[in-house]
Amino acid sequence: MPEVPPAAPTGDELLKVLSALGNPHRMRIVAALLERRNYVSALAREIGISRPLLHMHLQRLEAAGLVVGTLELAEDGKAMKYFDVTPFFYELTPRIIARAAATLTEAEKEEAK
Amino acid sequence: MPEVPPAAPTGDELLKVLSALGNPHRMRIVAALLERRNYVSALAREIGISRPLLHMHLQRLEAAGLVVGTLELAEDGKAMKYFDVTPFFYELTPRIIARAAATLTEAEKEEAK
DNA sequence: TGCCCCTGTCAGCCTTTTCTGACAGGTATG
DNA sequence: CATACCTGTCAGAAAAGGCTGACAGGGGCA
Numbered sequence A, B: 001m002p003e004v005p006p007a008a009p010t011g012d013e014l015l016k017v018l019s020a021l022g023n024p025h026r027m028r029i030v031a032a033l034l035e036r037r038n039y040v041s042a043l044a045r046e047i048g049i050s051r052p053l054l055h056m057h058l059q060r061l062e063a064a065g066l067v068v069g070t071l072e073l074a075e076d077g078k079a080m081k082y083f084d085v086t087p088f089f090y091e092l093t094p095r096i097i098a099r100a101a102a103t104l105t106e107a108e109k110e111e112a113k
Numbered sequence C: 001t002g003c004c005c006c007t008g009t010c011a012g013c014c015t016t017t018t019c020t021g022a023c024a025g026g027t028a029t030g
Numbered sequence D: 001c002a003t004a005c006c007t008g009t010c011a012g013a014a015a016a017g018g019c020t021g022a023c024a025g026g027g028g029c030a
Helices: A011-021 A024-035 A040-047 A051-063 A094-102 B011-021 B024-035 B040-047 B051-063 B094-102
Strands: A067-073 A079-085 A090-092 B067-073 B079-085 B090-092
Touching (some): A011 A024, A011 A094, A011 B011, A011 B024, A024 A040, A024 A079, A024 B011, A040 A079, A051 A067, A090 A094, A094 B024, B011 B024, B011 B051, B011 B094, B024 B040, B024 B051, B024 B079, B040 B079, B051 B067
Antiparallel strands (some): B067 B079
């Protein structure tokens, strides 16, 4: 039973996914994590960007649901945050974009909760 | 014989598409044009944004190959630029992103030609 | 000629995103 | 205790995007 989005993502969801993926660094991050899961510091060295920057990009990807991070304790007691790519699947067609656009929240910087 | 991209877009192409679609206004523009083709001024009024702004968004969409604009002469001689949505189709999965990321041009602000 | 609608572009402003360097806390090891 | 590697966050600079108002040219119509 695949957990992937069937066919009709909400506008806001799709928007997050698209803007998250629409960045060279973040595309490379997904690529790197797909080969093997990794923790922040090592991944930063591998890709060649600063750690705070990678941290920011990972946040964006995680907020879009494209990767997930789990804080794990290594044997030596060090806390390391490992990231994995989620098996996402989205289709992009004019019709799908149109359906998503119709459900866009847009305005209101929601503070309700 | 469908003209749509089969399965493996280049990194730069996919990047353009994703960043073009990752914007509320541009999603709405695609939605509006899918219902019916339209010219710039009318579309700007319909969506409720300024004409120069719409012009900019349309450029971005056209550069990504998602819409096409054709300058047409109305019967009364007026020049109007009509835009149509192209029947694009992209799939988004970790593997596809990874393949695209591998072909990213990135650096060099190409001036070669 | 004056008015209306069409097209385009440009300077400038404001907001968001991207990015760096520094700081703080944690647990080992020499 | 100093070092090394892990985590996170924050202020502020730099760059990219988004947006407006004004300007310029074109044609039709009264």
